[in-house]
Amino acid sequence: MKVECGLDDVFEVTTHKLQQGLLLTTVGSDGGYNVMTIGWGLVGRLWREPVFMVAVRPSRHTFQLVEETNVFTVNVPSDGMDATIDFCGTVSGRDHDKIAERGLTALAGRRVRSPILEGCIAHFECSVIGKSRLNPELLSSNVHKTCYASGDYHTLYFGRILSILKDA
């Protein structure tokens, strides 16, 4: 049973788990789901709205889905989901139905079409209100070296947080 809550209720666990990996769920225009592990994300307020920002490389299957539907859900894994975090950060949704292969249960989103992963402990349902394609010339040389040795510069997706859910 999931209930709505405030950012303060889940921020600490979200940033703590971010260092290990959060699970980003998306949906394509054909209704197909995908899930991908993310280690980066920013949360706060922008353009008068509560916002969760995620970064997705164009090479990812997730990129195509979020470009199609402009929604995403960030799920905070519970303890014991380490193997799922590793798996969803290693294989591509082009070749694998990661939700089925990991035995995850996708619940229908309440406010957006991207799904909620049942075993996770917190969920941010987001609708993209702006994005930014990184310009290599505006990044530090260290960011270049450590993150973009092979290009594939992230698009930043700024999602308006429509609901935050946690276990009742």
Next chain:
Amino acid sequence: MKVECGLDDVFEVTTHKLQQGLLLTTVGSDGGYNVMTIGWGLVGRLWREPVFMVAVRPSRHTFQLVEETNVFTVNVPSDGMDATIDFCGTVSGRDHDKIAERGLTALAGRRVRSPILEGCIAHFECSVIGKSRLNPELLSSNVHKTCYASGDYHTLYFGRILSILKDA
């Protein structure tokens, strides 16, 4: 007396105060300080670093300073600083020495050259590791209408958080 702390220690007060206004301090290449009220900001992890993102319009005096020195400090005001928040969000640093006019005390930064405002209760010292100039074509029509009726599109500054300070 300011001591270093973690993000969890100050996140709740930071996001709470963000809705009223935080104080962004910057320094120019000539060593001159400025302070500006911000109502938007994102915090989390990006490019393997803890990051605070702020948004500054090119028309602002702050824009010129952060472009010159690539550092900024986000200060979380204490209760009772409402008049300072209003003042620093209304007048420009081109015409006013806001720190002097409001009787604020600027302490030297510990990790960056932008100053810490003494009466505030938390401080994020940041060094810009990337920025992004917004592309109007990638924003929602509602963001356009509510935030950019007269253009002046923000540059997003992603600051690596070098230290977080709070009162001892």
